[in-house]
Amino acid sequence: YERLMINFVLSQIPTFQWCLNPNCGSGQDHYQGENVPIMTCNACGHKSCVVHGTPISDGCERWHSDKGPVNKQEKLDAVAFTTDIKAGD
Numbered sequence: 001y002e003r004l005m006i007n008f009v010l011s012q013i014p015t016f017q018w019c020l021n022p023n024c025g026s027g028q029d030h031y032q033g034e035n036v037p038i039m040t041c042n043a044c045g046h047k048s049c050v051v052h053g054t055p056i057s058d059g060c061e062r063w064h065s066d067k068g069p070v071n072k073q074e075k076l077d078a079v080a081f082t083t084d085i086k087a088g089d
Helices: 002-012 058-067 070-089
Strands: 015-019 027-029 036-042 047-049
Touching: none
Parallel strands: none
Antiparallel strands: 015 027, 036 047
16 A cells, blocks of 8 residues: 555656666656656666657657657556556566
8 A cells, every 4th residue: 555655646746757667666756857858767777768658779769650749647557557467477
């Protein structure tokens, strides 16, 4: 329950970003936002694009042309879905 509450509170912070590495589970404040679109996780070093919500290895340009911009709720839903899958393994 405590973890869910912490995750909820963190998700309410507009500049907070979760690490997209499925093996990490960490997150951090990325106050630079779209001005510095690449976030490097302080815990694992994984790089992701905060604009498109994708790992850098996926390529921002490809994501933008295929999917268009992703809003924060869609990113949170994707992380929650991935987390649920990991928990169910």
